[in-house]
Amino acid sequence: EKGGYPHFMLKEIFEQPSAFSNTVSPRLRDGKIDLGIELTDEQLKNFKQIHIVACGTAMHAGIVGRYLIEKLARIPVNVDVASEFRYRDPILNKEDLVIIISQSGETADTLAAMRLAKKHGAHTLAVVNVVGSSIAREADSVLYTWAGPEIAVASTKAYTVQLSVMYLLAFKLGLCKGTLSQADAVALIDELAGIPVQLQSILGHAEEYKAIAEKYCHAEDMFFIGRGLDYALSQEGSLKLKEISYIHSEAYAAGELKHGTISLITDGVPVIALATQQRLCEKMVSNIKEVKARGADVLFICYEGYGDCSEFADSVIALPQSNDLFAPLLSIIPMQLFAYYVALLKGCDVDKPRNLAKSVTVE
Numbered sequence: 001e002k003g004g005y006p007h008f009m010l011k012e013i014f015e016q017p018s019a020f021s022n023t024v025s026p027r028l029r030d031g032k033i034d035l036g037i038e039l040t041d042e043q044l045k046n047f048k049q050i051h052i053v054a055c056g057t058a059m060h061a062g063i064v065g066r067y068l069i070e071k072l073a074r075i076p077v078n079v080d081v082a083s084e085f086r087y088r089d090p091i092l093n094k095e096d097l098v099i100i101i102s103q104s105g106e107t108a109d110t111l112a113a114m115r116l117a118k119k120h121g122a123h124t125l126a127v128v129n130v131v132g133s134s135i136a137r138e139a140d141s142v143l144y145t146w147a148g149p150e151i152a153v154a155s156t157k158a159y160t161v162q163l164s165v166m167y168l169l170a171f172k173l174g175l176c177k178g179t180l181s182q183a184d185a186v187a188l189i190d191e192l193a194g195i196p197v198q199l200q201s202i203l204g205h206a207e208e209y210k211a212i213a214e215k216y217c218h219a220e221d222m223f224f225i226g227r228g229l230d231y232a233l234s235q236e237g238s239l240k241l242k243e244i245s246y247i248h249s250e251a252y253a254a255g256e257l258k259h260g261t262i263s264l265i266t267d268g269v270p271v272i273a274l275a276t277q278q279r280l281c282e283k284m285v286s287n288i289k290e291v292k293a294r295g296a297d298v299l300f301i302c303y304e305g306y307g308d309c310s311e312f313a314d315s316v317i318a319l320p321q322s323n324d325l326f327a328p329l330l331s332i333i334p335m336q337l338f339a340y341y342v343a344l345l346k347g348c349d350v351d352k353p354r355n356l357a358k359s360v361t362v363e
């Protein structure tokens with residue numbers, strides 16, 4: 001049932017190109033997006049505020065979603081951890097859209113948060129992988145991700161397809177709002193449809209990521225840093241690593257390090273620095289130089305053809321050139337494989353990490 005792979009996690013990482021196509025292709029027709037939900041374009045246009053509520057990795061997909069929706073559709077978006085959202089008396093209106101993201105569709109806090117949103121009359125849209133799950137049944141609208149069963153506790157392919165749905169939603173909302181032109185949407189849709197080929201080519205570098213994992217697997221602490229979308233991805237990369245390898249790891253917005261955390265950077269501490277956002281690259285490099293000067297061992301994740309980074313990078317992972325907006329879909333693959341190989345080299349139970357369950361049905 002592992003299809004020849006030693007672990008479900010590795011199998012699921014390699015299933016990402018097909019999971020992505022299965023989720024995206026049925027919703028694209030002649031350069032147009034058909035989400036297959038009852039909401040009309042008029043309704044989508046009229047949402048004044050969006051809340052994205054989820055837990056763990058699904059919440060990290062929501063953070064990317066916020067960035068995409070705000071950028072392309074100019075609608076304000078809040079992202080909340082479900083267990084916090086429920087208890088902070090959130091301001092919810094009938095004109096609001098509440099997007100609930102959950103692989104299992106059974107996470108107790110996420111389900112309760114959705115019920116709360118419904119009680120306030122907001123429209124609830126669930127992005128769920130398990131067909132017929134509680135969240136899917138109770139939501140006003142459902143957008144299924146078609147990742148197929150995800151068995152490994154560490155979520156990989158479910159995250160990627162959740163991201164793919166965030167792109168579709170952001171494009172659709174942008175078109176309805178008129179903030180995204182038809183011509184720009186066609187170009188973006190075209191790029192989105194080409195992602196599986198790029199994923200496949202990145203997966204071909206797995207052995208290279210394994211060699212990098214060998215270098216870093218003895219670390220006690222690691223830091224992931226980035227800005228903008230790279231910060232969102234840092235949070236997911238860090239969670240993946242700590243959950244299966246038990247290495248203490250933290251994700252930091254690169255510009256925030258100097259406000260406290262940089263005191264933890266000493267000789268040899270690994271810092272995984274993502275720099276896919278051209279607009280923020282120069283600032284990012286100056287943050288990397290700050291940690292380098294304190295002795296950090298820097299693993300630099302950038303695009304191919306970055307040029308000379310020997311001054312501040314000890315190891316490099318180069319991704320195929322891409323539009324910065326789509327970089328999250330690419331940079332997640334080396335981070336998943338890095339976490340996988342580090343955990344494997346440490347002899348951890350990759351598919352069933354200690355203290356964790358696949359579906360968290362307690363509050």
Ligand code: M6R
Nearest residue numbers: 056057058102103104107154155
């Ligand atoms: O089934 P859900 O998507 O609602 O689960 C949410 C989290 O429990 C889940 O993403 C968790 O963080 C994963 N173990 C992360 O790999």
